[in-house]
Amino acid sequence: MLQELKEGYVQTETHQGITTIEFFHPKGNSLPNKNVEALAKEIHFAGSHAETKVIILKSGGDKSFCAGASFDELADMKTEAEATQFFMGFANVINAIRKSSKFVIGRIHGKCVGGGVGITAAVDYAIATAHADIKLSELEMGIGPFVIGPAVERKIGTAAFSALSIDATMWRNSDWAKRKGMFAEVHETVENMDESIFRLANHLSHNSPDAMAEMKKMLWHGTEHWDELLRERAAISGKLALGSFTKKAIEKFRAKV
Template sequence: MLYQSPKGSIGTTIENRIATVEFAHPTSNCFPADLLRGFTEEINSLSENPQVLVIIIRSSGTGVFCAGASFDELLAVSNLEEATRFFSGFANVINAMRSCSKIIIGRIQGKAVGGGVGIISACDYVFATMDSSIKLSELSIGIGPFVIEPAVSRKIGKSAMAELTLASSDWKDSEWAKSKGLYTKVFAGQVTLDIELAQFSSKLASYNIEALLEIKKTLWEGTENWDTLLYDRAAISGKLVLSDFTKNALRQLKK
């Protein structure tokens, strides 16, 4: 186990050149700041690990894949520096996945909200179940999906991004997500998904490591400015989360 605390855990197993990274949090697999740091560090470490060719990202349990940012921590931030630092945690994760030298496969078993959709978007290939609906609810609480927007728009396009963002109370089902390019394949259940995932990842891990590295670079061409862009976006989110509108909205959601 790489990291474990009352605020969640991250564990990694490596077998046959495939690393499986699993994150967990008791509140619908959400991400507090320290879990974001641990996740970023693990992706960066695996990128440098010569024993790994493929990375699978998954969350614990059979329910929600990821509820995004921790509402408890969003309510706790009291100044712009703290708030920007928190949202920079998601910027760090996405940039780590983007610059990782290994192909990253997402294993999505359930619903994803906000930052969870951003993590899915930063995967190179995604297996999901029919239960894996998505929502970007940020506007409804007075902020916006600014940090994750480049990653999501890269996958689904600006028009679909606008549809997903502006209808912030609406869930989009897995077929919608697949039709827009967020999901690569959708399965009726987790058993079938895991069988297909095992076969696909094993085949991928048998390929030429240099070829995989070069295709990874090709897939992410044109995103080099994210090293600056995502942190500029974190500052926007950091400013907005301090507003009375957002604080009140978060308190209502926690009731």
């Protein structure tokens, strides 16, 4: 248990057709490479498992939903290949959600930054609390939201994605995120959010799996090239991550926390 609290975890439970995948890390539910790869694998497995009818994606704790990539790990990268593989972790999560034949409901209980916004945009139906502000901080770090960009732009449109990614220091509140289509629902309390998630997941678990699989294909139509696209985007981020600007920005950020 102490090791899990230190390194974080990804865990999965399935009950009555509803598979809940939870990730956690003590640093704002950030995702080091080990955990983000485990998250992608669990989503892929649940998506291909006959017992699973619908997936709920959530994070632990009661603060941030996801602080994005682990800057501690990124700071130690020495080669472009390492850095590219690091960013491929988020590409794999997005593609796992995209390719899953099961709907993925996102439980967004708190703030989302960077890669956390990308994961939120990728889920099929995001239900959030009023405290779930979002921010794309990548440009401030000298990187840019390249890997998660297609998922965010698909969900909220080019204009809103441009505003969110260019003004990298500004938080957008949950109302903004709902108006732009990032969140399907926003609730004032965690209890109301969880009640809505349970209602929807339970309802979907009794629907036709074949019909939902066909709907999933329809809703993600036009993204069939994302395996290649996100790999190309990860290479761009990997190259930028080794630049002097990004290295200095990461050290400055780490000194604050």
